Amino acid sequence: MTARINRNTQLCMSLSARPGNFGTRFQNHLYEALGLDYVYKAFTTTDIEGAVRGIRALGIRGCAVSMPFKEAVIPLIDELDPSAASIGAVNTIVNTDGHLKGYNTDYLAVVQLMQRHRVPTDTRWALAGAGGMAKAVASALVDYGYANGAIVARNAGKRRELAEKLGITDADEAPADTQMLINATPIGMAGGAEADALPFTPEAIAAAELVFDVVAIPPETPLIRAARASGRQVITGDAVLVLQGREQFVLYTGVQPDEAEVEAAAKVALAP
Known part of the structure; x- marks a missing residue:
């Protein structure tokens, strides 16, 4: 400027x-x-x-x-x-x-983050959300070889549609063997209706190896704080x-x- x-x-x-x-x-x-x-x-x-x-x-x-x-x-x-x-x-x-x-530069950012954090492509992941950001994240993962995933959005119709499009599964909650949890919903966003909520259960968070929250404001969302408290590796939305x-x-x-x-x-x- x-x-x-x-x-x-x-x-x-x-x-x-x-x-x-x-x-x-x-x-x-x-x-x-x-x-x-x-x-x-x-x-x-x-x-x-x-x-x-x-x-x-x-x-x-x-x-x-x-x-x-x-x-x-x-x-x-x-x-x-x-x-x-x-x-x-x-x-x-x-x-x-x-x-x-x-x-869609969100798509490109997700690919770069997986490479930076050296996340193996056989990682089992679960993603909360089925909107625009969720589509970018899930599509980037599948396109780059992360094929072992599940969509766990609350809207059963949308999650099924997205899962079928990408050739992955959908579920009510993260499968027990999930290694990477990803939040692509507004849950945890400052000023939102669910600013203090978690998109996954405390049990799922504690069982995961890596937690990725695309919510950037604040970077330390309730999900990221819970993951840190359990000693999990995190990727923050910022x-x-x-x-x-x-x-x-x-x-x-x-x-x-x-x-x-x-x-x-x-x-x-x-x-x-």
Whole structure:
């Protein structure tokens, strides 16, 4: 971001039911650090169709898409990248001369996290959730060889549909031999209706080897705290935020920041 916004400044934005500060801080820090003439602003809306029309009409370069809009935007844009098409959920829109293309950088972040933590592909996992984020996580796991999984969402119809699409199982609760538990629901999210709840039973948490919560605010969710108390390895949602945010930055700008630049932006974005 330049010192003074001008008529050539590129605008990027986000759409969410409950906008946070992470994307705004992360993206704007990188724009300024790298001397890019961009600015980023978070928005909410009750008119998703109108908001997407605005992206196209106003020449907004990119838009991050969060709950509950990840699936609703699909019929409103022109093209889906394979990362979004195979999942049926979009978390990033890139506008190129009025052509809106949807991506899913959550998918890419999950793959990178499994590689960073050296999680074996034969790990038995169970995932809570069947919405847009759950689809991204489950699809990434299956596509990269983590085929021994189960969907344990509370909505039996949606979990069965997702499990059948991916060729895995569905269940009311995590199977007894589950090694990795993953929460891809809003359970544990600050300010939510279930901010103090657990998506899995204490017994399942204690029996697992690795617990992964995609909820990023707060990073220390009730699930992560319970897993730490049981001595389990954890992956927190802020790691997903940083990795997917970096991918969004590259899509918007075409610039690849180095690890030190990303780390500095994440420190700013995750500050209280």
